[in-house]
Amino acid sequence: MFWARRFYTRLMLLVASANGSVGMEAGWEILSRNGSAIDAVEAATRMVEDNPEDHSVGYDGYPNLEGTVELDASLMDGATRRAGTVGAVKRFRHPISIARGVMDRLPHVTVVGAGAERLAAELGMEPEELLTEETRAVWRAGVSGDLDPADSRRRLLDRVSSLFADPEHVAGTVNFLAIDRAGHVASAVSTSGWAWKYPGRLGDSPLIGAGNYCDDRYGAAACTGWGELAIRGVTAHTLVMGLAAGLSVDQAAVAAIENLRGLQVPGGEPIMNLVALDRNGNHVGLSTQTNNSYVAWEEGQSTYSTLPRKVVSLT
Secondary structure (H helix, E strand, C coil): CCCCCCCCCCCCEEEEEHHHHHHHHHHHHHHHCCCCHHHHHHHHHHHHHCCCCCCCCCCCCCCCCCCCCCEEEEEEECCCCEEEEEEEECCCCCHHHHHHHHHHHCCCCEEEHHHHHHHHHHCCCCCCCCCCHHHHHHHHHHHCCCCCCCCHHHHHHHHHHHHCCCHHHCCCCEEEEEECCCCCEEEEEEECCCCCCCCCCCCCCCCECCCEEEECCCEEEEEEECHHHHHHHCHHHHHHHHHHCCCCHHHHHHHHHHCCCCCCCCCCCCCEEEEEEECCCCEEEEECCCCCEEEEEECCCCCCEEEECEECCCC
């Protein structure tokens, strides 16, 4: 039996992937002061991006194949379906706030690379080195030492597929979903992506509809795992459209993951995790792996709860 809480009045709610626990208090403080859902998910995500113990997000994230940390993020406002996303961001630890800048300050949805870094500087953010000795050691272990500049391009291509088969280093992301006192929904996703990924790779996290989607009329969903699967299955949007079609949140979540069945991935078993909620605050977490959890904070609780995810196999 899996956990899917149900209630039918407008109550505040904050849901996250398990690694989002370090940001739950920051997000809940905003909601409890009648702040907006979009402010809550941004603030909560920033706390995870600051966490040096989490190598899948923000500062101290796993680097790409060249040894450089590249960050992706997105957030979406369910009231207006406005969104901001950034990808392949270097030297700035808070891509979620750069994504907020895209949404609030630009007529665009997505800005990547040097353009996103320029926007970060214009927003007053300070560049810094995101790689630490710990994550540098992980990178070196994967590439068997520093790449020789004379043959690095050839070796990059040779190494891509073999390194992407390591599930411990390819499935990390943080997801936050919120409902505020006004009944508005928001979602946020941030990641450093796969360890040793090919430079410039974007996963599902900065792609609206793939790793992140929300709509006040129906609910919200966010993903972590093999991003290429969520891109090909448009998984977050598929789930929310299941809600629009009248499915319960757990039915829509199962259908969204099962929609990925049969899609092949290089080097191993496909991994997908998601969290979702509907507009009434029913929420659920699913995973293709066992012993995974998510966190949720509902009005009336003194702190968040850690809840099991339902397991749905893709094999």
